[in-house]
Amino acid sequence: MTDEDHLDADGDLGFAPAVVDSAGADTAGADTAGADTAVASTAGRTAPRRRAGLRRRVTSLAVLVGALTVVGGGYAMLAPTSGADDTVSxxxxxxxxxxxxxxxxxxxxxxxxxxxxxxxxxxxxxxxxxxxxxxxxxxxxxxxxxxxxxxxxxxxxxxxxxxxxxxxxxxGGPQVPAADANLRAGSEALGEGGELFRLNCASCHGATGHGAPLSAGKIAPDLYRATDRQLWTAMLVGPENMPVFSNNQLTPEQKRAIIAYVENLKTTKDPGGAGLGRIGPVAEGLLIWTAGLGVLMVSILWIGARL
Ligand code: HEC
Ligand code: HEC
The missing domain is CATH 1.10.760.10 (Cytochrome c-like domain)
Structure with missing residues (x-):
C-alpha cells in the first residue's frame, strides 16, 4: 500500500518516467530470457519482484532527494541570519x-x-x-x-x-558571520537578553558591561566599544579565559538577545550606579565615604567653635 502511495508521490515529483523506463528495460530483459518457457515463468515471477525492488529503491532515492531538498532549502532560508560569509572567493x-x-x-x-x-x-x-x-x-x-x-x-x-x-x-573552525547577517534582536528581546547577560557575562564584564579586573592580572574589558560582529565572534571563540559560548550553549537567538541588551547598555545614559565616571562600586563607595567624613568633620568643627 505504501508502495502505491510512494508511486503517486513519484508521479508528483516527476520521477515516474524514470521508473517506467527502467522497469520497461527490465521487462524487455525478461522477454529475451523467456525463449525457454521454464525460464520465462521464473523470469515472470522475478521480474515484478525486481521491478518492485527497483521501484522501492527509486522511490527511496526520490524521498531522500526530496528530504535533502527540503532540509537544504530550509537551511538556506535560515542560514543568512547567522550563517558564515559565503561571499569568499x-x-x-x-x-x-x-x-x-x-x-x-x-x-x-x-x-x-x-x-x-x-x-x-x-x-x-x-x-x-x-x-x-x-x-x-x-x-x-x-x-x-x-x-x-x-x-x-x-x-x-x-x-x-x-x-x-x-x-x-x-x-576550518567557527566562521565569522556575514556582513548582512542579522546579529541583533529587536527591543522585545531586551528582557531575555538582560537575563542571559546577567547569567553568562556580568560575572566578568560587570552588571553594566563596564569591565572589571580578573585574577592573575587579566582584564575583562568594557563592552562599549565592541561591534555586533565582535560581540558575536567573542562569544563563538572565547578569547583568553573567557568561556566559549558555542551555538549549543547559547543559541543564535540568545546571542542576538544578548547583543541587543549590550547595545542598549551602550546607549543608555545611566546604566546603573552613581554617575561617577563608572569607576566601580568600591571606588564610588570610597568617594561617598570620604565626602561623608568631610561633612562630619566640618560639623564637628562648627559645633566646637560655637561652644
Ligand atoms: C570568565 C570571564 C568572562 C566571561 C564569563 C565572559 N567574558 Fe568576555 N572577555 C573576558 C576576557 C578576559 C576578555 C579579554 C580577552 C582578550 O583580551 O583576549 C573578554 C573579551 C570580550 C569581548 C571583547 C571586547 C573588546 O572590546 O575587545 C567581548 C565583546 C566579550 N568579551 C563579550 C562577552 C559576552 C557577550 C559574554 C557573555 C555571553 C562574555 N564576554 C563572558 C572574560 C569573560
Ligand atoms: C609577535 C607574535 C605574533 C604575531 C605577529 C601575530 N600573533 Fe596571533 N597570537 C600570538 C600569541 C602569543 C597568541 C596567544 C595569546 C593570546 O591569545 O592573546 C596569539 C593568538 C592569536 C589568535 C587566537 C588563537 C587561539 O588559540 O585562540 C589568532 C586568531 C591570531 N593570533 C591571529 C593572528 C593573525 C591573523 C596575525 C597576523 C595578522 C597574528 N596573529 C600575528 C602572537 C602573534
Missing part, C-alpha cells in the same frame, strides 16, 4: 595568504602550526577567531608576552575577512 584566500605571510607567519608558522615561544597554532581557530583578534587590534601582537588589549586595527575590514578566509581554508 579564491582570490580572497590568496590575498589572505599574502597578508598572513607578511604579518603573522613569524609567530604562527608557515602552515599555521604555531611557533614555539611565539604564538599558538591557528589550525581550526577559524575565520571567527581571526576576525575577533584582528578587528579588535589584538593581532598582530606587537611583542611577545604583552597583554593583548584592544587597539586600533592594523587592517581594513576586507583584509581581515581575507585573512580569515585563508585561515579558514587551512583548518
Amino acid at each position: 579564491s582570490q580572497d584566500v590568496e590575498a589572505g595568504r599574502q597578508l598572513y605571510i607578511n604579518s603573522c607567519v613569524t609567530c604562527h608558522g608557515a602552515n599555521l602550526e604555531g611557533v614555539a615561544g611565539r604564538g599558538p597554532t591557528l589550525v581550526g581557530t577559524g575565520s571567527a577567531d581571526v576576525y575577533f583578534q584582528v578587528s579588535t587590534g589584538r593581532m598582530p601582537a606587537p611583542t611577545q608576552g604583552a597583554l593583548e588589549l584592544r587597539k586600533v586595527p592594523k587592517f581594513t575590514e576586507q583584509e581581515i575577512l581575507q585573512l580569515g578566509a585563508f585561515v579558514q581554508s587551512k583548518g
Whole structure:
C-alpha cells in the first residue's frame, strides 16, 4: 500500500518516467530470457519482484532527494541570519595568504602550526577567531608576552575577512558571520537578553558591561566599544579565559538577545550606579565615604567653635 502511495508521490515529483523506463528495460530483459518457457515463468515471477525492488529503491532515492531538498532549502532560508560569509572567493584566500605571510607567519608558522615561544597554532581557530583578534587590534601582537588589549586595527575590514578566509581554508573552525547577517534582536528581546547577560557575562564584564579586573592580572574589558560582529565572534571563540559560548550553549537567538541588551547598555545614559565616571562600586563607595567624613568633620568643627 505504501508502495502505491510512494508511486503517486513519484508521479508528483516527476520521477515516474524514470521508473517506467527502467522497469520497461527490465521487462524487455525478461522477454529475451523467456525463449525457454521454464525460464520465462521464473523470469515472470522475478521480474515484478525486481521491478518492485527497483521501484522501492527509486522511490527511496526520490524521498531522500526530496528530504535533502527540503532540509537544504530550509537551511538556506535560515542560514543568512547567522550563517558564515559565503561571499569568499579564491582570490580572497590568496590575498589572505599574502597578508598572513607578511604579518603573522613569524609567530604562527608557515602552515599555521604555531611557533614555539611565539604564538599558538591557528589550525581550526577559524575565520571567527581571526576576525575577533584582528578587528579588535589584538593581532598582530606587537611583542611577545604583552597583554593583548584592544587597539586600533592594523587592517581594513576586507583584509581581515581575507585573512580569515585563508585561515579558514587551512583548518576550518567557527566562521565569522556575514556582513548582512542579522546579529541583533529587536527591543522585545531586551528582557531575555538582560537575563542571559546577567547569567553568562556580568560575572566578568560587570552588571553594566563596564569591565572589571580578573585574577592573575587579566582584564575583562568594557563592552562599549565592541561591534555586533565582535560581540558575536567573542562569544563563538572565547578569547583568553573567557568561556566559549558555542551555538549549543547559547543559541543564535540568545546571542542576538544578548547583543541587543549590550547595545542598549551602550546607549543608555545611566546604566546603573552613581554617575561617577563608572569607576566601580568600591571606588564610588570610597568617594561617598570620604565626602561623608568631610561633612562630619566640618560639623564637628562648627559645633566646637560655637561652644
Ligand atoms: C609577535 C607574535 C605574533 C604575531 C605577529 C601575530 N600573533 Fe596571533 N597570537 C600570538 C600569541 C602569543 C597568541 C596567544 C595569546 C593570546 O591569545 O592573546 C596569539 C593568538 C592569536 C589568535 C587566537 C588563537 C587561539 O588559540 O585562540 C589568532 C586568531 C591570531 N593570533 C591571529 C593572528 C593573525 C591573523 C596575525 C597576523 C595578522 C597574528 N596573529 C600575528 C602572537 C602573534
Ligand atoms: C570568565 C570571564 C568572562 C566571561 C564569563 C565572559 N567574558 Fe568576555 N572577555 C573576558 C576576557 C578576559 C576578555 C579579554 C580577552 C582578550 O583580551 O583576549 C573578554 C573579551 C570580550 C569581548 C571583547 C571586547 C573588546 O572590546 O575587545 C567581548 C565583546 C566579550 N568579551 C563579550 C562577552 C559576552 C557577550 C559574554 C557573555 C555571553 C562574555 N564576554 C563572558 C572574560 C569573560
